[in-house]
Amino acid sequence: MRAETAARSRTVVGHAVLLLGVLITIFPFYWMFVMASNTTGDIFAYPPKLIPGPHLWENMDKVFDGIDFWGSMGITVVAATSVTFLVLLFDSLAAFAFAKYAFPGRRVLFWIVLATFMIPMQLALVPQFVTLAWLGWVGSLKALIIPGAANAFGIFWMRQYAQGAIADELIQASRVDGAGFFRQWWAVGLPVLRPGLAFLGIFTFFHIWNDYLWPLIVMTDPGKVTLQVAVQQLNGVYTTDQSMVIAGALMSVIPLIGVFLIGSRHFIANLAAGAMKF
């Protein structure tokens, strides 16, 4: 009887802790919506207005006047989808080769892959910018897409996944049927790797969508920037109209939350599993 009571009170305490945490975690999203749907005056009055108001459309309209929202959104979407596609292509090819094939130098090459993801990207920030300037890519979409088109984390992660998921017998069978490496990658590897690819894809997409430092540096033309940089520009110019700035922030976040809620369960499970592999 006493044990039962203890278990129940533990559950109650557990839920209380978790709910309090959720409230703190979710509050900024609620507050974002409250700010974006009120006037700046109402928000910063004392006492402030704490519930959503009727000015959302008005504030959003002002965002379209302040920045080239759809242009920035277009750049961001093209960059994020292109990088995601290339990463999935290149990383899955490399991971498939590293996981399932023997070739001279494989160990050394894989060791190099692992070593590179220890190097902080910021170290090379200045010379990377100079390299892009020499190539004539500064300010163009290429600067956002090409340098990130294959990455060490993805190769490492997909290799781990491929080793566990692809049965050697499958490859053997397709080889007997006369399939070469690329055909095996396409017909045997990719279908089996789909859940892993889904995770890597969402991860990469979020990463590029949210990246700030790199686009801030390489997208030098003020009229041609990513969404993150555009929203920050909005803040720089219209600091006095916070509601409008936050409306811009809200508009930049909604697509992400949508994508996340669709794929969240899968994404979180894989993320936890990935971290446990280190």
Add this chain to the structure above:
Amino acid sequence: MGLADVPARGKTVERRGRTAEPPPDGSRPLPGWRRYWPMYTAVSPFFILFAVFGVFPVGFSVYLSFMSWDGIGETRSVGWDNFAYLVTDSDFWQSIGNTLIIWILSTVPMVFLALVIAYALHTTVRFKAFYRVAYFVPNITSIVAMTLVLGSVFSDSSGLLNSALRAISSGEVGWLSDPWAMKVSVAAITVWRWVGYNAIICLAGLQAISSDVFEAAKVDGADDRQTFFRITVPMLRPVILFVAVTSTIGGLQLFTEPQVLFPVDDNGNVGGPGGEATTIVLYLYQQAFVFNRFGYGAAVGWALFLLIAVFSVINWRLIGGGDEDVPGTGKRKGKSSAR
């Protein structure tokens, strides 16, 4: 081709290509280049990109750190001047100090809260999926957007937080102007963003611990507190270290939060009043891309690299030694070779 590692005996991946046996279908082995070119083609995109955007820039940054260059005019060799200036540059040292203080202010509460949330999630049966999603949402949303939102919550004169403090008449805090409060604000945003992520990592670690251990503790009469500190935390050591290591690397590279919270002003100042929230990467950005001191920016980059290397060695030391028998480190790795 190259299926030499798909043998009958099941031991696949560890065999070197050189010792390749004839393919199991009985055909004659092909000469090396014809056998291996698809694999080299498959791995080459990464290595080409790494050579162009990794190796070359890193090598070039060595050269650049001995130069004076504004990015447009002539480069001028200045020998060790950039590094000599670096060690006497008080702004640089301030940025290192700021970074370390913000890192401690964020990591300590974050690890603690992540453990508490993970433990609560572990012992709670219902609504687990809902909680996990709710705690994870901050991590995937835009840092820029959420820093703007939290920045207005922290606003000195009219922010929500100071309004609340005023309501309970306990005075106001200069969240965006006081040296310490500025660092707390940046740290708070980092904690808010990463605590759920780390809680989910810790939860995965908790679930990897065998329930027998908890049963045994129960039989021995351990209470909740004893179980948590004597069993859960020690068994989670590798996971806690993973969290600590990733937070070190992330903390040393902190940029977006302080940059958005305290935008560059007309004189090129960063990091708010007195530069009290200037982090190392923010300082690098200011020197190289606001003031166009490319050579000096490269030197700051090397200082950052050195710092990260030192911390990595410390982390490596902490992780190394005697972790093999702890659940959560090696278990899943074994899965692949068992097939």
